[in-house]
Amino acid sequence: MVERETGTSSRDRILRAAMAMFAENPRARLSVRAVAARAGVSTGSFRYHFPTQRALQDAVLVGVYDAVAPDDRIHDRAAPARDRLIDCLRQVLALAGVGDQARAGWGEIFTAYIEPEPTEDKRAEYLALDREAQRRVEYWLTVLSAEGALAEGDNQRRARFLVTVLNGLSIARALPSEDSILAAETETLHAAVDHVLGSES
Structure with missing residues (x-):
């Protein structure tokens, strides 16, 4: 119409x-x-x-x-699959911000979805956000699978693992830290992506 x-x-x-x-x-x-x-x-x-x-x-x-990320780096075959996936995951983390911005973001999430008893509308709203994060990561894994850079397997389960890692890292960005957040975050992302891609390095 x-x-x-x-x-x-x-x-x-x-x-x-x-x-x-x-x-x-x-x-x-x-x-x-x-x-x-x-x-x-x-x-x-x-x-x-x-x-x-x-x-x-x-x-x-x-x-x-x-609209935020129209050209995912996941399609750039000039770079190794590992680097592309890490860069895509970093894009998601960038939206969370660091320090005050990350604290404000998690404060809003706490106020909207954790502190009050969830209504059906709030539950549906949160689950939609969660599904979109899962969908995007699963899409990246599907692209890598089609290229042969990722062995056959359950991309839904792999995506859930990576989304859980991202959630943890975004919370870490909001909390005080004695060590470099970037160094710890990079090490964690590399370990998570290596696990998913099935490599040891």
Whole structure:
């Protein structure tokens, strides 16, 4: 379905409206009525393109990530697979920031998802974020598998392991440390990626 006045599809208008609302407040609930009103479409049109709120949340997160990192280094075959995967994981960590920025980010996560009893909406919101992180890492592993740089195996399980490592490293960025955060982080990323790629070095 195409909106005549703009020439864009109603699905695209819904996504743009939802992404704008997400950018204004990442913790805001993307309600059907609010997003449909902002997009200038009916709730029926909204439900046609996004039958569930989770479907919309997933699409918004994919769009946000693709806008932030449109050219994943994972496709740069001039570099070794190990280096590319580490660089991609570092991109995720860069979003967490360091020091005050990392503390503020984890403070928001604690306030939104840990401290209060989780509502269904909050649970769905967090799980959408978690699924997007898992999806992106799994995608990187799929690219490496297709190249033959990664042995056949359960990329979903491997991605879950790497996401868990990233979560731990991002928390470490928010905590006081006696040693160099960068050195410890680099050592941990290398160990995790070597484990996943099945190499000893």
